[in-house]
Amino acid sequence: MRKNGKRFISILCGMIFLLSPMAVRAAEAPYQTYTIDKWGNATPAPDGYLPTRSIGGAQLGLGDFKDASDMFYCAEYGELYIVDSGNQRIVVLDKNLQAVKCWESLTLQDGSDYSFVNPQGIYAAGEKVYIAEMGRQEVVVCDREGQVSNIFGAPVSSLLPDNFNYQPHKVVVDATGRIYVLSKGVYQGIVYLEQDGSFIKFFGANEVEMTLKRRVQKVWKSILSDKAAATMQAFNPIEYGNLFLGADGYIYATAAGSESRGESTNVLTKINPLGIDTLPFKSRLSILYGDVTVDESGVITLIEANEGTIYQMDENGKLMFTFGGLGNQVGLFKKPVSMVQIEEKIYVLDADKNTITEFELTQFGKLVRTAINLYNEGLYEESIEPWQEVVRRNSNYLLAYTGLGKAYYQLGEYDRAMYYYRLANDRANYSDAYKEASLQRMRDSFGTIVLAAVLIAAAAVVFAKHRKKRKGANA
């Protein structure tokens, strides 16, 4: 009996052990996603993205990455290029993150090897791959097999300053084959090259805003001698840190430094082909964006370099999701440097952890994306249902209220649109809806107003006549 009891207890223990929820892999993020509420306060929100896996060079069978600096995804061939600067090589993966090839060196036209010194940036367009080789101060163009076709050294032009030091670290190529190169320490703008590598001009320099501090400095400079004035801080724009060519042909650039006290810089610019910033929202923040990527529907994803947070916002700068942060867990970073979006997944390259982290949209995230995409396509009525579902899950999600407001506005239901704009605290749109609503009300009651006016006029005429008659009778 005693023996049986012991066995019973051990079986029971085993059962408890087996049935305990230890094996459940809870998909919980190591970070707290937040959204911004009506009054600018951060409020906790459901996660939009969750980390699914983290891959290092060793897992690919290539040995650990070292100081990897850039990533580029070529959608045409489904190839993900990684610049592994510390190991002086380029690693190419497919979109499932399986190693395809690894270039330790390229092949020159005469058959000899071209070895890397310090590759920093990469861009692939069609058959051509452009590599910004900072160590050799040149941009190398090769085909997808690693056969070098062109090497563009430091540009030569009378437009360039005498002490021009070419340090190419990021490269982007537009549809016409013109090359945009970021050179370290060049504040004049992006180095803009012709297809054959000849210098055209500096493109789209960041704006310098005349803040109060700068105005005071300007006055001082005019008073002081030239020699003394030269020692003062120059009014140079902040150089760019990273580039991204959007599907719409606009170049998104992040500033390499953020605003300091009394100064003001655009930390993100959207440069049109004329070189003018057309970002529809203000980006003057004390934030340092490391990299930017923008998808077809205009959703902007940014890495905040200091805190390792990733911000995703719609094309008007309304915050959609935040994720990531600094730390050791999967989904947190130590030094996030580059980011690509492959379909709906986001991949972040960490130069310190030497890993690529994959983030996938959650159900909530997918819902928001669906609604935004529907709205952008002009399917307002269809976007109402996903937005309502978003609100059911997170009633603090202002973007959903704006979306609902816009949808009802387009459908002509202005009162309802006003209700949602009010919830979203969107005064400009509320005003538009209010205008339409009052116009509509006026139109609807126009008949009544005219009828009332006519009746009153008729009554007045009749009354006047009646009085006249009585007066006449009295007289």
Added chain:
Amino acid sequence: MNKLKEGFKQCQYTMFHPVNGFDRVKWNNEGSLPVCCIILAAFFLVNVFDEVLTGFIFNTTNPDKISVPSIFLITMGGFAICYVANWAVSSLMFTEGKSRHIFIMLTYTLVPYTVFELIYIIATNFVNNEMNAFLEAIRFIGLLWSFLILLLGEYYVHQLTFLQVVLNLFLTAAGIVVILFLLLLGYSLVQQIYVFLVTIYNEIAFRL
């Protein structure tokens, strides 16, 4: 009741005929203090309404941050400081304004601002933001009118020349700064004395 009615009539008359109005305040002892108190109350209320009742399109105040006591302190305290500063400066300048006249003059100054602000608040509930310029114009007219009343009030109540009026206003502004400074000083002094006494009490309490 009749007296109040008369007071309001006097105020209304002064708004449109400030020269005669202030002359009568000074020499015929017209103008009633209860009416002035009602004007002050209205001024305070309009400042509250400004944050609470302004139409959604024009109202950027966070409702969680509205504090009626602090509005009261700012409006009434501000008025009190202006009044004291002007009285003090006028006494130092040997002007002819009495405290009663200064009080009436300063409250009358608030009338156009209060009325136009009220019109603005009501209007914001019925227009969209394309009318913003008109609304700002309404507010500006109110401020301008108030300023004119203040200038003419100073002129006739204190019997000053124009330059002296400017000087008086400037010195009043300086006086406000001095009073605020003294208040701050007094506040920190009281606080330090309080801390000192509490410390002494504690020391004694620990040793007993």
